[in-house]
Amino acid sequence: MLYLASQSPRRRELLQQLGIAYTTLDVEVAEVRAQGESPQEYVSRVARDKAQAGFALVADAADVLVIGSDTEVVLDGEVFGKPADAGQAGAMLRRLSGRAHAVISAVWVVGAQQQGCEVCVSNVRFARLDAATIDAYVATGEPFGKAGGYAIQGRGAALVEHLEGSYSGVMGLPLFETARLLRGFGVLPGRVCPQ
Numbered sequence: 003m004l005y006l007a008s009q010s011p012r013r014r015e016l017l018q019q020l021g022i023a024y025t026t027l028d029v030e031v032a033e034v035r036a037q038g039e040s041p042q043e044y045v046s047r048v049a050r051d052k053a054q055a056g057f058a059l060v061a062d063a064a065d066v067l068v069i070g071s072d073t074e075v076v077l078d079g080e081v082f083g084k085p086a087d088a089g090q091a092g093a094m095l096r097r098l099s100g101r102a103h104a105v106i107s108a109v110w111v112v113g114a115q116q117q118g119c120e121v122c123v124s125n126v127r128f129a130r131l132d133a134a135t136i137d138a139y140v141a142t143g144e145p146f147g148k149a150g151g152y153a154i155q156g157r158g159a160a161l162v163e164h165l166e167g168s169y170s171g172v173m174g175l176p177l178f179e180t181a182r183l184l185r186g187f188g189v190l191p192g193r194v195c196p197q
């Protein structure tokens with residue numbers, strides 16, 4: 003039985019693209035970067051925490067696998083989570099304007115016998131945004147609940163000049179990496195051949 007430990011509608015929608023049956027679990031984990039933790043270590047740890055919190059809810063059932071994922075925007079070593087209010091959203095978008103940033107997405111699969119993870123890093127360059135563009139975008143409400151205060155799958159697409167990496171990873175669940183991981187657990191058939 004496959005579970006997705008996520009309340010994110012984007013992740014639920016993305017996982018459906020792989021054509022596998024799964025059930026969602028609502029988990030709440032603290033997203034606080036520990037001292038000395040690199041952005042990548044932090045994102046991976048939070049994704050693992052989510053998968054493990056989900057696993058704790060269903061561990062009694064047989065053959066359980068739980069997916070957990072986390073996505074953060076990173077600029078100059080600083081991790082941008084989800085903006086708490088319009089002021090924070092505007093400040094994040096001003097920082098991202100005219101520059102490239104990394105979007106790190108980690109996915110963990112946790113089972114009783116086995117666990118594994120993949121981390122996906124994409125590079126996103128924003129166009130230079132004037133104050134009116136930022137204010138109008140924040141006013142749409144789209145930045146809320148999104149790492150870095152934008153949604154590439156929504157109106158935020160108009161801010162993104164260039165993407166190198168994984169579109170699904172930026173959106174919240176890197177599907178190539180997730181599928182590769184699930185093949186390793188026998189949830190999907192076949193395997194990805196080395197180059």
Ligand SMILES: Cc1cn([C@H]2C[C@H](O)[C@@H](COP(=O)(O)OP(=O)(O)OP(=O)(O)O)O2)c(=O)[nH]c1=O
Nearest residue numbers: 008009010072073148149152153154172173174
């Ligand atoms: C950069 C970017 C992020 N996001 C979203 C994906 C994630 O939902 C969110 C990052 O927050 P997360 O903390 O990774 O996830 P979440 O709290 O929304 O969901 P859960 O922990 O229950 O799984 O930002 C987009 O939808 N589009 C984007 O372009």
